[in-house]
Amino acid sequence: MNGQAGTVWLRFLLALAVMVLWMPAAAQATEAQPQTANSAEAVKWLQRLGPAMNMTSYRGVFVYGRGQQVHSMQVAHRYNGSMVEERLVIQDGGSGEIVRRGMEVVCVLPAQDTVTLDAIVPSGPLADSFSDQLLPATRWYQAQMLGEGRVAGYAVVKIALNANDPYRYSYRLWLEKDTGLLVKSQTRNADDQILEHFQFTSLDITDDIADSELQIATADKNQTSTISLEPGSSATELVTRLQGWSLDWLPAGFEPAATPRSDKRQVIAFSDGLAAFSVFVEDLASLDMPTGASRIGATTVYLRPVQSDGRQVLISVVGEVPPVTARKVAESVRFNSAAVDSANVDSATASLVEHQDASR
Amino acid sequence: MDDRLRETLSAMMDDEADELAVRRLLSFSDQDEVRGQWQRWQQIHDLMHGTGAAADLVSPAADVSAGVWQRLDGGVPASEHNAAKAAGRQRWHWPAVAMIAMALVVGFGAGSGWQSAGELELVTAQTTAEPNATATAASVSEVSLQGLDDRQRQQIHRYLLEHAQHNSVGAGRGSVGYARLVSVDTGGY
Numbered sequence: 439m440n441g442q443a444g445t446v447w448l449r450f451l452l453a454l455a456v457m458v459l460w461m462p463a464a465a466q467a468t469e470a471q472p473q474t475a476n477s478a479e480a481v482k483w484l485q486r487l488g489p490a491m492n493m494t495s496y497r498g499v500f501v502y503g504r505g506q507q508v509h510s511m512q513v514a515h516r517y518n519g520s521m522v523e524e525r526l527v528i529q530d531g532g533s534g535e536i537v538r539r540g541m542e543v544v545c546v547l548p549a550q551d552t553v554t555l556d557a558i559v560p561s562g563p564l565a566d567s568f569s570d571q572l573l574p575a576t577r578w579y580q581a582q583m584l585g586e587g588r589v590a591g592y593a594v595v596k597i598a599l600n601a602n603d604p605y606r607y608s609y610r611l612w613l614e615k616d617t618g619l620l621v622k623s624q625t626r627n628a629d630d631q632i633l634e635h636f637q638f639t640s641l642d643i644t645d646d647i648a649d650s651e652l653q654i655a656t657a658d659k660n661q662t663s664t665i666s667l668e669p670g671s672s673a674t675e676l677v678t679r680l681q682g683w684s685l686d687w688l689p690a691g692f693e694p695a696a697t698p699r700s701d702k703r704q705v706i707a708f709s710d711g712l713a714a715f716s717v718f719v720e721d722l723a724s725l726d727m728p729t730g731a732s733r734i735g736a737t738t739v740y741l742r743p744v745q746s747d748g749r750q751v752l753i754s755v756v757g758e759v760p761p762v763t764a765r766k767v768a769e770s771v772r773f774n775s776a777a778v779d780s781a782n783v784d785s786a787t788a789s790l791v792e793h794q795d796a797s798r
Numbered sequence: 799m800d801d802r803l804r805e806t807l808s809a810m811m812d813d814e815a816d817e818l819a820v821r822r823l824l825s826f827s828d829q830d831e832v833r834g835q836w837q838r839w840q841q842i843h844d845l846m847h848g849t850g851a852a853a854d855l856v857s858p859a860a861d862v863s864a865g866v867w868q869r870l871d872g873g874v875p876a877s878e879h880n881a882a883k884a885a886g887r888q889r890w891h892w893p894a895v896a897m898i899a900m901a902l903v904v905g906f907g908a909g910s911g912w913q914s915a916g917e918l919e920l921v922t923a924q925t926t927a928e929p930n931a932t933a934t935a936a937s938v939s940e941v942s943l944q945g946l947d948d949r950q951r952q953q954i955h956r957y958l959l960e961h962a963q964h965n966s967v968g969a970g971r972g973s974v975g976y977a978r979l980v981s982v983d984t985g986g987y
Contacts, residue, residue, distance in 0.1 A: 500977070502977035502978075502981060504978075504981060507981060509977060509981055511977060636977060705960065707961070714961075715961070716957070716960065716961040718957055718960075722953075725949060725950065725953060726950075727950060727953070728941050728946070729939065729941075730938065730939035730940055730941035731938045731939070731940055731941060732940065732941045732942070732943050732954070733940075734958070737958065737961075737978075739941075739954055739957065739958065740938070741941060741954075752953075754954075754957050756957045756958060756960075756961040757961060761938040761940075762938055764938075765938045
């Protein structure tokens with residue numbers, strides 16, 4: 439009798455001990471669950487963003503601000519099942535517009551003489567470039583749902599993309615709930631200050647976009663410049679264009695993104711899917727430049743004049759990255775001493791690729 | 799601070815203050831109060847314009863009131879002077895450069911949202927253009943674009959433009975990419 443009661447008591451104690459031990463673990467599990475589910479949901483939204491950018495038809499006005507500058511632009515965007523057509527009209531300052539039909543873009547910009555749009559080469563087919571870029575980007579950023587809200591009259595979800603390291607900025611993205619269209623975005627630094635912002639102030643998501651809304655209004659054909667978005671040279675070709683110099687350091691996740699068709703200057707662009715920067719290396723004997731960084735909103739310009747083989751060379755890193763990143767990249771430029779021949783170009787290529795791998 | 803000074807401050811925000819009033823404001827004994835008032839209004843201004851980005855561009859400690867005085871005494875740059883004359887305005891137009899400098903004096907906002915007159919007028923903290931010898935590994939020396947000459951600024955403008963082009967239409971960034979391109983093209987940052 440007494441022994442039986444003792445066994446029951448022991449069992450009760452054991453059960454209690456198990457419960458006490460198990461409960462914190464269970465509590466932890468339920469806490470961790472929403473966190474990963476939250477992140478997974480954010481990534482799911484980001485997956486929708488790429489197609490939504492192209493395949494949603496809409497018209498509206500958005501504002502874009504960086505540094506002291508705020509611009510507003512009117513946009514009409516139509517997708518007819520196979521081709522994207524869009525037209526952007528600058529609403530303040532000088533008049534100008536950009537009209538795109540499929541892979542052809544016509545620009546009429548206020549300072550037309552300074553724009554050489556033929557220098558643009560896309561990094562890939564437009565239709566899927568954004569989504570392709572964003573997915574690997576989730577490796578370098580922590581995606582998180584921040585709740586819901588309203589922008590330009592539409593219900594939205596708010597997503598944070600927080601940088602995993604100090605070499606890139608963080609982002610807040612607002613996506614329209616039905617279509618996944620990006621309706622607002624902010625670029626923030628480590629102190630959570632907003633450096634650059636983009637936001638629709640009026641928006642109408644509709645399939646009813648007239649042809650007239652997409653036609654270029656500028657009559658004078660001489661003022662326009664047309665470019666094609668057909669993919670030109672690939673990233674691998676780009677890397678072989680580096681002549682006489684290479685990069686010893688790149689922030690993790692940044693890969694060659696676009697190649698400009700400039701023979702005189704040495705340029706290479708990198709992107710991690712969200713942020714991008716360009717590295718310029720140019721002989722500038724006649725121009726003295728200071729060393730250091732300037733910032734315009736989220737854009738950093740880092741200048742580093744150096745002597746190489748008795749020549750005055752200017753290294754410039756320009757992009758939406760923190761000054762410390764731009765400086766590290768600029769300081770990692772290494773010149774190959776010998777004159778440029780094919781062997782040197784090959785070794786430059788090799789070292790760039792090698793360092794990219796090492797940085798991962 | 800009396801209503802008249804407050805009015806001047808308000809007018810400066812709207813780019814409409816006259817020179818005399820600005821001199822009076824700068825001579826006001828309690829500059830802390832001026833600074834505080836400006837800051838509060840600037841915050842409202844930022845909220846209305848959805849900005850607030852520029853605050854990090856200026857060091858709160860930066861004191862360039864001397865620069866504003868100099869501008870007031872030395873007059874406006876020739877190009878702006880001519881522009882003002884051409885416009886045939888009666889009112890003395892408070893130049894954008896001085897406006898931004900004023901924002902630096904009060905140490906907040908750097909006039910975010912104002913559209914400046916056209917040429918490059920980037921505002922950064924007043925720092926040395928030379929590499930800082932005592933700089934630690936983490937710090938990056940800042941270059942003030944205002945301190946550069948025309949050719950240097952043109953060079954930087956070219957780089958900005960080219961970078962914006964790399965990332966506009968081609969990179970699939972949609973409207974943000976276009977906006978960056980237009981932003982550089984129209985200048986005035």
